[in-house]
Amino acid sequence: MRFYADYDRKENEYRRKRDERNKFRQYSEKASECGRNTFPAFEFVENRSPETVKAYREKLEQRIRELLSDAAVDEQRLLTETAIFADKTAVDEETVRLRSHISQLCALLESDEPVGRKLDFIVQEMNREANTIGSKAQDIEIAHTVVDIKAEIEKIREQIQNIE
Numbered sequence: 720m721r722f723y724a725d726y727d728r729k730e731n732e733y734r735r736k737r738d739e740r741n742k743f744r745q746y747s748e749k750a751s752e753c754g755r756n757t758f759p760a761f762e763f764v765e766n767r768s769p770e771t772v773k774a775y776r777e778k779l780e781q782r783i784r785e786l787l788s789d790a791a792v793d794e795q796r797l798l799t800e801t802a803i804f805a806d807k808t809a810v811d812e813e814t815v816r817l818r819s820h821i822s823q824l825c826a827l828l829e830s831d832e833p834v835g836r837k838l839d840f841i842v843q844e845m846n847r848e849a850n851t852i853g854s855k856a857q858d859i860e861i862a863h864t865v866v867d868i869k870a871e872i873e874k875i876r877e878q879i880q881n882i883e
Contacts, residue, residue, distance in 0.1 A: 735881075760868045761814050764852060764861055768810050771858040776801040808855050813848045817868075820845045824875075838879040845872050 779800060783792050824841050827834040849872060853865040 760864045760871070761817060763864050764810055764868075765814050767858060767861050767864075768808065771808060771861070772801065772805040775804050775857070804857075808857050810852045810855055810861075813852045813855075817845055817848045820848070835879065839876075842872060842876045842879060845875075 776797065780792060780797055783797070820841050824838060824845075827837055827841070846869065849865055849868045852868070853862060856862045856865060
């Protein structure tokens with residue numbers, strides 16, 4: 720009798736986790752269309768990032784002109800400072816990795832093998848990338864968008880807690 724009870728318990732647990740995986744698969748397809756159209760927030764960050772560099776250059780040039788009044792602005796120095804700022808605030812690599820992690824996540828969801836730990840690791844990496852974007856952000860709109868990205872990642876993390 721005990722054997723059957725253990726078997727039933729394990730079978731029920733397996734079904735529950737399979738159902739959770741299917742629910743999460745539906746959630747992830749709706750949220751990100753699994754790699755075909757990632758979160759719109761990523762695209763916003765990718766598009767907004769170059770705009771912040773342009774705005775920085777304009778603001779820097781304006782400050783220099785105010786401080787130096789009649790003196791000429793050294794264009795080469797202005798370009799150098801803008802390039803340094805652009806390099807420090809570039810988030811291209813992070814958004815590429817986030818997209819890659821989403822693709823991996825979706826591929827694992829299609830797998831029939833146990834993937835809970837792998838999914839947990841991928842979500843942890845997604846969180847790291849979002850944190851890096853947030854720390855590089857010199858723009859309030861990007862910072863707000865990063866909060867939205869992190870909220871979505873947290874939803875994913877909560878969903879995968881029940882997946883084997």
